[in-house]
Amino acid sequence: MEEKTNVMRLLEQKKIPYKSHTYDLPATTSGEEIARALGEELDRVFKTLVTVGKSGRNYVFVIPVAEELDLKKAAKAVGEKSIDMVRAKELLPLTGYVHGGCSPLGMKKFFKTTIHESVKEMEVFYFSAGKVGCQVEVSPADLAKVIRYGTADIVAER
Numbered sequence: 191m192e193e194k195t196n197v198m199r200l201l202e203q204k205k206i207p208y209k210s211h212t213y214d215l216p217a218t219t220s221g222e223e224i225a226r227a228l229g230e231e232l233d234r235v236f237k238t239l240v241t242v243g244k245s246g247r248n249y250v251f252v253i254p255v256a257e258e259l260d261l262k263k264a265a266k267a268v269g270e271k272s273i274d275m276v277r278a279k280e281l282l283p284l285t286g287y288v289h290g291g292c293s294p295l296g297m298k299k300f301f302k303t304t305i306h307e308s309v310k311e312m313e314v315f316y317f318s319a320g321k322v323g324c325q326v327e328v329s330p331a332d333l334a335k336v337i338r339y340g341t342a343d344i345v346a347e348r
Contacts, residue, residue, distance in 0.1 A: 196296040197320040201328065204336050209327040210319055217290040217322045221255025228316065228325065232256040233308060235316040235325070238292040240285060240301070243270035248284065250303040252294050252317060257306070257345040267304050267342035293318040293326075295336060303339040305330070310341055 194202075201208045213227040225235040232255055239251045239259050249268050251259055265273045278289050285297040294303050294317060309315055309330045319326045333339070 195293075195320040195324060197293045197318070197326060200296050200336065201326065206328065206332045206336060208332075211316070211325045211327065212323055213325075214323060217288070219290070224325070225255055225316075230316060234312065234314075236305070236309075238294050238318055240276040240281060240292065241273040242276055243268065243273045245270060248276065248301045249273060250294050250297070250301045251344055252303065252305040252309075252339075253345050254306060254308065260344060260346040263342070263346075264304070264344045267340070267344055268302055287318075287320060288322065291318055291320060291322040291324075293320040294339070295333075296320055300337065303337060304344060305339050305341050306345055307341040307343050 198210060211228050213224060215223060215227055221235060221237045222232060225232050235255045236252045237255050241249045243249060251264055253259055261273055276284060282288055285292060287293060312330060314327050314329050316325045316327050
């Protein structure tokens with residue numbers, strides 16, 4: 191039987207349909223390798239990034255795994271002068287999640303969340319279920335019933 195994560199319990203509590211997917215790869219595995227292990231397109235599997243603004247507030251950005259967060263676009267999206275990535279050692283005490291298992295759902299406290307605008311065109315997308323080796327597949331509309339989020343163009347140009 192599959193072990194439930196807090197993300198899965200939260201989705202079930204809100205009666206949100208989801209599919210869980212597991213993979214057996216090390217925590218240092220790239221998002222691209224995870225997407226391949228799931229047999230999914232790179233633009234449908236998202237990673238969760240936690241940042242800190244010049245104001246000291248924290249923000250969550252959720253972007254496709256093959257993309258890079260554009261810090262200037264991200265700062266503009268949340269009304270900050272600038273933002274920086276949270277250091278890996280600060281992630282667990284701040285969010286309750288480890289690097290590679292961070293999810294926009296179920297953090298210790300809610301932070302303003304922005305998802306890349308490409309999600310608006312998707313029926314479902316994948317993100318971490320809150321632990322390394324586990325992803326959930328959820329519709330963006332259903333996710334909006336659980337957390338408030340905005341969308342914006344927040345990835346770097348290629």
